[in-house]
Amino acid sequence: MKKYFLYLFLLYSTIAICQSKIYYLEGTLGKSTIFMTVQVYKSDNETSLNATYFYKNSLKDIKLEGKLNDSNNFTFYFKPGDNITEKFYLKKSGNNFDGFWYDSKDKQLAVHLEPVNFDNYKSNLKIRFDDERLNLVKYKFLKFKKQKTTLYNNKEFVWYSEKHCDSDFFRLENNFSEKNKTLINPILEKIHIENTLAQLNCASSFEYSQGKGIEGNTTINFLNNDLLGFQVSMFWDCGGAHPDFGSSGYLIDLNYGKQYGIDDILAFDKSVTGDSENNFDAFSKYRNNYFASKLLEIITSIEQFKKPDNDDDCDYTNAEYWKFAAWNYTEKGIEFTPSFYRAARNCEESFLVPFERLKKYKNPKFPYELK
Known part of the structure; x- marks a missing residue:
């Protein structure tokens, strides 16, 4: 068990060293309010990308795979099997992300995201890890x-x-x-x-x-x-x-x-x-x-x-x-x-x-x- 905790410590330390940026975002997908966490990791000249988002009316996480086309263009998609059921094309400008969401039938909805103002979600709830900060929103x-x-x-x-x-x-x-x-x-x-x-x-x-x-x-x-x-x-x-x-x-x-x-x-x-x-x-x-x-x-x-x-x-x-x-x-x-x-x-x-x-x-x- 001690080795297990040591492993977790080293794991999180390694992630902290390699991690480039985490974005906590809120905004709209069409007429719906959504919240999203975007994580960008860089290590040994490689970049990996993932995201999680949820709708305000459901609060259930949706995990997305990602691809960084260049430093400002992000692609995210949900692919439960061989078919992509939804995808985001987002462009970062300053601290905001704008673009479009598409479903499996190419229905298109506009997306606008900006940094979460956590002052609106203050509470006494203790959050253990930074990547769970959107728990304050939920x-x-x-x-x-x-x-x-x-x-x-x-x-x-x-x-x-x-x-x-x-x-x-x-x-x-x-x-x-x-x-x-x-x-x-x-x-x-x-x-x-x-x-x-x-x-x-x-x-x-x-x-x-x-x-x-x-x-x-x-x-x-x-x-x-x-x-x-x-x-x-x-x-x-x-x-x-x-x-x-x-x-x-x-x-x-x-x-x-x-x-x-x-x-x-x-x-x-x-x-x-x-x-x-x-x-x-x-x-x-x-x-x-x-x-x-x-x-x-x-x-x-x-x-x-x-x-x-x-x-x-x-x-x-x-x-x-x-x-x-x-x-x-x-x-x-x-x-x-x-x-x-x-x-x-x-x-x-x-x-x-x-x-x-x-x-x-x-x-x-x-x-x-x-x-």
């Missing part, structure tokens, strides 16, 4: 609508969907205190926004997005007066070579709004750290030397894992697969799911460890009992 146009109400432990949760895509999530409703709702609902809304933007950005070069490239399922698994636990499971197919899936566990303090990671809850050694962003070396060392081995020992005592005779069978005795196990805080204990390499992802099964088996490993800083 965020402004998101529309959530109440869909249903459910009960869990006699508490009411209201579920919302988003107008432009297949994305739903919950908020706290009746039987929760006003303090709980005021503190926690903005956190839940932020998670919903992040999941929605991921869905809208899930685009393929092979077909137009229907806003369903990421199939999500959220389950509430724990609730008492202090803590809310739930799991978000996702399967995504955004046009890459292989679809993928995964899950994330959440545990939120209803009194203070803190989101606990698994290292905030359990400590198999005093060197425990959940601060992977600011101190990844210490985090990785703890996971390598203590977390994986102790977690495997505990689960093996319950499940009686044996090393398989066949290399093709799932080997749950390998501590490597438990270093970054997914987790899910439930009423009966914590479920752990080992993380396998891609070809063995079907081995990713969840195993429950009752709270009683974990109590002596509770992180001293975690303010609640494991029960």
Whole structure:
């Protein structure tokens, strides 16, 4: 995993060095408002070009291949198979792009694009990478609508969907205190926004997005007066070579709004750290030397894992697969799911460890009992 993060660092560093220019544009295609990101890369006397755009009324990305005819003339096209279904011919003049869009039947519409004025889209939403800056635009146009109400432990949760895509999530409703709702609902809304933007950005070069490239399922698994636990499971197919899936566990303090990671809850050694962003070396060392081995020992005592005779069978005795196990805080204990390499992802099964088996490993800083 450490090598994986190092690879990502080097990848983004290389892109930053080679990258010549990114344009964030807004304007019109015929009578429609569109937004476009144009990326120009130069390396070893070669230039590559791609673009992504979306309509204001749909917010779903359309990925385009590109060709730079000269320094100011750009050609973009969407080619899901052998046929080009749409194309842009744009000329750059100053900071603006003007030209025409054509469909597969050569219908022509005028295009005018100019730099996005991000002052019109200011928000508190944090964007991690520069090439996702147009998320600020999408965020402004998101529309959530109440869909249903459910009960869990006699508490009411209201579920919302988003107008432009297949994305739903919950908020706290009746039987929760006003303090709980005021503190926690903005956190839940932020998670919903992040999941929605991921869905809208899930685009393929092979077909137009229907806003369903990421199939999500959220389950509430724990609730008492202090803590809310739930799991978000996702399967995504955004046009890459292989679809993928995964899950994330959440545990939120209803009194203070803190989101606990698994290292905030359990400590198999005093060197425990959940601060992977600011101190990844210490985090990785703890996971390598203590977390994986102790977690495997505990689960093996319950499940009686044996090393398989066949290399093709799932080997749950390998501590490597438990270093970054997914987790899910439930009423009966914590479920752990080992993380396998891609070809063995079907081995990713969840195993429950009752709270009683974990109590002596509770992180001293975690303010609640494991029960």
